[in-house]
Amino acid sequence: MPSTVQLSRGHRMSRSRKLHRLSNPDSAERRAQRMLFRHLRDDTTAERGRMAKRVHELQLLLAMDPVDFEQLIARLMEAMGMRVELTARSRDGGVDVRGIDSDPFRGGNVIVQVKRYRDTVTPSAVRDLYGTLQHDRAATKAVLVTTSRFGPSSHQFVAGKPITLINGAELVGLLKHHGFHEVFAAARHGAAGADGDDLPGVEVAADPARLLLHWTGEEEYDIAALVCRGNRALSDEHLVFYNNGSTPDGSVRLVTGYGDANACLMVDFDALPADADRLVIVAAADTQNHPTATMAGFAGPALILEPGADQDPAVVHLADGAPANTAMRLGRFDRDTSGNWDFTPALAGYPGGLHQAVVAYGLEVEDS
Template identity: 50%
Template sequence: MSRRSAGFVGAWAEIQRQQQRQAEAEARLRREEERRARAHQRSLREYGQAEARRRTEELDAEVAALEGLLAAGCRAPAFRAASLTRVAEYPPFDPGQLARPVPMPDPARYQAQGGWTAGRRAQAQAEARARFEHDWYAAQAAETQRQQRLAALRQDHEARAQAVRDEVARHNAGVAEVTEGVRRGDPGCVVEYFSAALHLSTGRPEAFPCRVTAAFDPAARQLVLDWELPGYDVVPEAKAVRYVAAEDRYKETARPVTRRRALYRQVLAQTMLLVLHQLFAADEHGALDSVALNGFVDARDPATGRQAHIFLATVMAPRAVFTELQLEQVDAVSCLTDALRGQLAARPDQLAAVRPGRRPQDVAVPAAGPGGDQEPDLYGMDPIAFESLIADLFRAMGMRAVTTQRSNDGGVDVEALDPAPIRGGRIVVQVKRYRNTVPPTAVRDLYGTVQDTGANKGVLVTTSGFGPGSHTFARGKPLELIAGPELVDLLHRHGLRGRLGDGGRAAPVPPRPAPADPPGDHNVLGMMWSGDVALDVCALVCRGDRVLSEDHFVFFNNPRTPDGSVRAVPAAAPDRAAIRVSFDALPAAADRLVLVAAVDPEVNPEADLSGFTEARVRLLDPAMTELDRLVVSDGRAGETALVLGSFRRRANGDWDFVLGGRGYPDGLEQLVRDFGVEVE
């Protein structure tokens, strides 16, 4: 090979090597770019997944806060009037530079300069003295001006501080005046005080609305409120968030509609209970016997298309009943609708309204005054006038009502016609102006009158009250029993007047004092069972096979014994009913505590106990820790009431559980009659 061809080959080989090196460099660059792209994509995916988890956790935390709304609110401190008082605080006087006096000139610094001759020295001394005097007079003027400015500044500061002290004194005097007005039962002061208690409460989420309209009925000692509830959007529509890397976007998983609706009903019920709790907890002066609360949302009415207040919940809560509730353990919906007999919209998300109870604008406070300005005493009213008043009440409720003839009235004092479709119809009313408890025979007679006359309902109105036997007989029948305190409340609610003695104001039956239980001195008997049948679980305090008295029969209309040793309490899951018992506090004459269950004829009128299976009684300590689980008999077809079992006192004072099992085909009425409760 020639030298020339060898040089050409070498050059060509070098070019090939350079091209190969360049291709390898480009390949490395592409691989690095691909690696960086994959790392970037992985980083984006990891960030997206982390962000989706964070947003899902926020949704879970938001739902958990809604579910624990009532429990958290109950732990917040109660409102007190003292929290409204202020302390007069104003910064101390600070004169700043004005605190320093103007320095006076020092004569030693004003020495004559020069002057070797006597004449020049005298001239120099005169000039030095003139400079000193000039500076001294200037300093004196500046000091006088400083002192004047300091005095003016001090006077202005004192005036400002005194204005603050006066304003705080006026504010605190106003608080004291409102507090004293609450003690007196002044309607304006009561409304102002409890409105402040609601607005300043720390037990409610800040995002919830806080709009209230209130009025106070001093005769009934009842606070009546319209309270704004949170809207449906308070429950998050999304259940979870996930990151879709292929599309680089976040996708929300919708919360099931049924779950969202159920949670919203829980939120509404918890809000209603929390408002009641805050009001009664703030009532340090005992001004309230009851609270009538209506919950609304401000929304567009589906029926009219106009913006309106749509009421989704209403309840009238007596203090004696509400203070017995263990709010941190209740199911809010059951507590509101069952324990307090309130109403809650079944479909609040669709603004299915309920009919509110007493409204603030319905409260008409009569002017206090002597003679004819005082409300009539129902006890002392003429019988004919009393019957006319009851007829006026039914007319005020939107019905047509007339009093009957005094003879041959067939046991009917007032006849009323309710024009409402479905629930309306003919109503027969008996009026009993009694001071003692109405006997069960009167209730049974009314039922016979309803059957004889073909009426749709019978109502027995009295100025006194009813015993357990009367309530038991009326259960599940077209009968309504209105006792004295409820009658007074109805009269006031519909603009009529009346009182039950007590110097001119409505006198509700005072609650029986509940003895304070020492810590650990009670048990809770939690009742659980399978099946959909709705049951009333009751307790009888007995000696042998006889109840000690009708007041020792604890059931839906008598939630506790006179001494409070046995009381019905809201059940905590998994229980469906609960009875609280202080065994050591049971009467000495009692040797049995009998537990019974009966089908609720208002909920399941056609049911029997064949659906009552897998029944258990859980024995719980005060901390709701399960100590034991007692098995009871299943129900049987054709029976509607059942003795579950009884706790029996042994000779050493301890109690043993003895299984029951006896069933009754005619319900609770037949069962309690066997234990000596008068039903006829």
């Protein structure tokens, strides 16, 4: 029996019928907008060189002896002004290094766990460290250091907690900043294995893109995203909106309070499911709290893509909303055979609101 989606903040909504077209930009405008977003996968020589260097630096760290790696982190902490103690491996309780920071403002007793991982650190490891922190009477904060990366759920978990996550790229930056250049000497001097062939593989993730939505006026609207294969959502868990803030893998997340944007989605395009080839963006009126609301107040909308570090944002200006609709499809990202993501405005209006948009992409919703 197919599952249903809890769309409304207060009740389930019934199935609806079909799409109602708004306007589409002309072909010249669409081509210009598609080109704006093509740099999502910027395959320039400089970018390839930067990523290859990062991969190799992380490989050198991953290839270190575990004890040597822990000692390196301890030396780094000392270089940052801390008094450090390496814990006994037989009774560390999940703690590899302890440090005391005497700074009167940011100081405290720090417990540090290091993980030489080539894949993403699991959220359970982050939760375990938090449990260790809670049971350690002396510690005031915790740090988890890895040669790989952390997923979005781990970052969400530590929000507001005295835990710092340091990924591989950040660790490389700290080591270089504090003078540990000898760690990466093999790469500079062409020593054995410097080409990376004799070193372990390591995961390096692209920076997530930010999809920012701006509009004028006082009305509030919700943003939603459907991760699809063609015109069908992968599952009801791949609808990201106010009742479901993230996809199961964290590749698409709804973020509140991001700068001056009216709404924000964080999207890791490289981490989207392999069978997904489309990401659909929808705006909807909050008819649950404002029954007479329509898309008429959705004026001057602009979708802004901030693709990540060292890349300029791209802007697409969209058509105003219409009073006959309570939801509006803003456009879609499509993955081509080369793995590039291109954006097409593809505007459409839904008199039946977000539930009509959801049904159009193969999901089912019901009345309470």
